Amino acid sequence: MLFLISFFQLVLLVQSLEPFVYDVNFAGAIGDGESDDTEAFKNAWYVVCSSYISSGIFRVPHGQKFLLQPLTFNGNYYYYFHIFFNFMILFTKFRVIQIDGILIAPSDPSSWKCKDTNCNNWITFQHFDGLIIQGTGSLHGQGQKWWKMGCIQNKVGFAILDSKNVHISGLTSVNSRKWHISIERSSFVHASKLNIKAPKDSPSTDGIRIEHSTNVTLASSIIKTGDDCIEIGDGSKYININRIFCGLGHGISIGSLGKNGRKETVEYVTIRRANFYTTKNGVRIKTWQGGHGYARHIRFERLSFNRVTRPIIIDQYSCPTHQRITAVEISNILYNDLKGTTNSEIAVEILCSESVPCKNIRMKDI
Numbered sequence: 260m261l262f263l264i265s266f267f268q269l270v271l272l273v274q275s276l277e278p279f280v281y282d283v284n285f286a287g288a289i290g291d292g293e294s295d296d297t298e299a300f301k302n303a304w305y306v307v308c309s310s311y312i313s314s315g316i317f318r319v320p321h322g323q324k325f326l327l328q329p330l331t332f333n334g335n336y337y338y339y340f341h342i343f344f345n346f347m348i349l350f351t352k353f354r355v356i357q358i359d360g361i362l363i364a365p366s367d368p369s370s371w372k373c374k375d376t377n378c379n380n381w382i383t384f385q386h387f388d389g390l391i392i393q394g395t396g397s398l399h400g401q402g403q404k405w406w407k408m409g410c411i412q413n414k415v416g417f418a419i420l421d422s423k424n425v426h427i428s429g430l431t432s433v434n435s436r437k438w439h440i441s442i443e444r445s446s447f448v449h450a451s452k453l454n455i456k457a458p459k460d461s462p463s464t465d466g467i468r469i470e471h472s473t474n475v476t477l478a479s480s481i482i483k484t485g486d487d488c489i490e491i492g493d494g495s496k497y498i499n500i501n502r503i504f505c506g507l508g509h510g511i512s513i514g515s516l517g518k519n520g521r522k523e524t525v526e527y528v529t530i531r532r533a534n535f536y537t538t539k540n541g542v543r544i545k546t547w548q549g550g551h552g553y554a555r556h557i558r559f560e561r562l563s564f565n566r567v568t569r570p571i572i573i574d575q576y577s578c579p580t581h582q583r584i585t586a587v588e589i590s591n592i593l594y595n596d597l598k599g600t601t602n603s604e605i606a607v608e609i610l611c612s613e614s615v616p617c618k619n620i621r622m623k624d625i
């Protein structure tokens with residue numbers, strides 16, 4: 260009994276504590292845009308995530324530029340503390356990363372140093388359950404020299420991996436080496452008010468990619484890049500996309516799925532109220548011949564197009580030289596209230612396979 264009373268007193272005490280703010284400068288970050296601040300960020304993160312009593316805020320202050328090598332924020336750290344102090348778990352669920360300053364990646368491929376895991380990504384968030392990434396700051400991927408190197412594999416600016424309950428909002432991402440933001444093997448991710456920019460001719464600078472993830476929402480964001488604004492890949496389920504401005508590059512893409520005979524699936528995707536401006540494609544579903552799996556229960560609603568080359572595409576014929584009998588099934592696709600202008604003669608292109616034809620494609624108010 261005595262123990263219980265003191266336990267509840269402790270609970271009250273903990274609830275009354277303010278979250279503490281830990282600035283990266285406290286851990287020795289210089290923020291002049293030239294000194295390498297990677298170690299300071301790691302140390303600051305260690306302090307924040309090992310604070311088990313009140314939730315800490317990791318802050319990158321406004322008005323400074325921090326040069327960072329590849330860096331992983333690991334959500335696991337603080338679970339170790341929870342094992343010790345597991346009765347505190349209620350108070351520490353969400354970690355906050357407040358980015359108001361500018362983060363810059365090394366501009367020269369030869370100065371890219373990585374001792375960590377996830378070396379292909381610039382900044383990785385992994386193994387979180389409860390993370391808020393927010394602020395008015397920006398991420399400068401400095402991809403210009405990489406773009407000239409031709410084929411570069413799987414390079415990501417900001418990666419959210421193996422996590423759930425992640426909210427990301429407000430940030431700007433500029434000139435990533437390749438994909439700007441990648442969400443992989445995660446669930447309950449909510450991204451909004453993002454601003455993503457790269458030149459029209461920059462290769463593979465996709466805005467946001469989603470793979471092997473469920474219950475992901477992307478809302479109210481502006482994406483103008485050289486490649487897809489959003490790419491929804493294998494294993495995506497319950498994806499909601501709302502109020503996106505998509506400019507310059509290739510539009511919003513589901514797939515491609517089923518390359519090299521793989522079984523890949525996407526279902527329950529809703530794309531609503533998106534505006535497309537001078538993109539090559541609008542909304543595209545693309546699958547490979549010889550693949551397996553499906554793309555189904557997909558809704559496109561209230562979209563507008565301004566001088567888009569091909570606003571609506573379904574293409575089950577990637578790789579047309581090899582006639583194969585299998586295909587990724589495409590079914591239950593709804594296009595409702597799509598309007599606008601194109602700059603080509605063919606606005607709608609539906610190329611369905613003969614062996615596994617598309618099923619239940621509905622169009623209304625086009």
Ligand SMILES: *[C@@H]1O[C@H](CO)[C@@H](O)[C@H](O)[C@H]1NC(C)=O
Binds near residue numbers: 473497
């Ligand atoms: C994910 O979202 C769908 C659709 O909104 C919902 O039916 C489902 O229950 C959600 N998943 C979980 C695990 O809550």
